[in-house]
Amino acid sequence: MNNSIVKERAWGRPELCLDLPVWGLYCPGCQHPVGARLIAEVLDELGIADRAILIIGVGCHAFSGFALNFDVVSSCHGRAPDLATAVKRIHPDTIVFSLQGDGDCIAIGAGPFIGALTRGEMITIIMLNNTNYGTTGGQLAPTTLMEQRTTTTPEGRTADREGYPAHVAELAAGFKGTAYSARGALNNLANYKRTKKYIKTAFQKQINNVGLSYVEVISACPPNWHLSPLESLEWIEEKVIPEFPLGEFKNVDRIE
Numbered sequence: 001m002n003n004s005i006v007k008e009r010a011w012g013r014p015e016l017c018l019d020l021p022v023w024g025l026y027c028p029g030c031q032h033p034v035g036a037r038l039i040a041e042v043l044d045e046l047g048i049a050d051r052a053i054l055i056i057g058v059g060c061h062a063f064s065g066f067a068l069n070f071d072v073v074s075s076c077h078g079r080a081p082d083l084a085t086a087v088k089r090i091h092p093d094t095i096v097f098s099l100q101g102d103g104d105c106i107a108i109g110a111g112p113f114i115g116a117l118t119r120g121e122m123i124t125i126i127m128l129n130n131t132n133y134g135t136t137g138g139q140l141a142p143t144t145l146m147e148q149r150t151t152t153t154p155e156g157r158t159a160d161r162e163g164y165p166a167h168v169a170e171l172a173a174g175f176k177g178t179a180y181s182a183r184g185a186l187n188n189l190a191n192y193k194r195t196k197k198y199i200k201t202a203f204q205k206q207i208n209n210v211g212l213s214y215v216e217v218i219s220a221c222p223p224n225w226h227l228s229p230l231e232s233l234e235w236i237e238e239k240v241i242p243e244f245p246l247g248e249f250k251n252v253d254r255i256e
């Protein structure tokens with residue numbers, strides 16, 4: 001089998017995703033690299049890769065920062081929206097976006113995240129929601145589902161002890177300075193395409209100087225979910241999406 005046939009069957013690799021061993025650091029079935037690939041496709045299709053600056057958070061998603069062929073800056077844990085704010089204000093002609101996990105964005109990074117929303121910064125925030133702290137061994141995160149077992153809730157999340165899952169896309173939509181908020185998933189081709197459209201719209205809001213844009217992407221974490229990669233895709237459909245519905249929660253062309 002020659003190489004061109006393999007590339008055709010596998011959809012090929014976006015030029016903005018470098019062919020480096022770092023992709024092999026991800027667990028089988030992890031959807032973080034799928035999310036990175038999707039972002040690379042969108043930047044390429046919008047023709048903005050040469051002025052895009054990714055501020056990457058701390059977590060498994062950060063591995064991809066080493067293999068993306070555009071400007072990437074690493075931030076301290078949870079501080080990506082602060083750094084993105086600074087970069088965008090100093091270089092207003094660039095397209096600045098953060099890529100963060102749920103722990104990075106809405107637990108440790110809740111303050112910077114809410115601050116950026118409050119100020120309506122002209123940045124894009126993309127949050128990969130895998131309902132746990134993946135990198136550190138699968139602890140409870142604000143997005144952990146009710147009854148979900150994690151290493152810190154071995155008998156499952158309960159309302160009395162840990163409260164309820166945080167609905168971040170809905171939260172982001174409630175801020176005046178937010179131009180766009182949406183939640184997508186990657187568990188099948190239809191959802192992949194829909195999520196790609198959301199990310200494209202989010203970048204378009206920044207290109208048009210409308211306001212802050214936010215996209216949450218539900219992302220499988222098979223080992224910490226104690227499921228196989230295929231079971232994880234079904235679990236997203238049966239459990240995660242009912243808790244975190246997909247769709248657009250805000251989409252305006254002007255903040256007034």
Ligand code: SF4
Pocket residue numbers: 025026027029030031032060130134135220221222223224
């Ligand atoms: S622990 Fe979860 S998020 Fe981290 S690489 Fe593995 S599957 Fe991906």
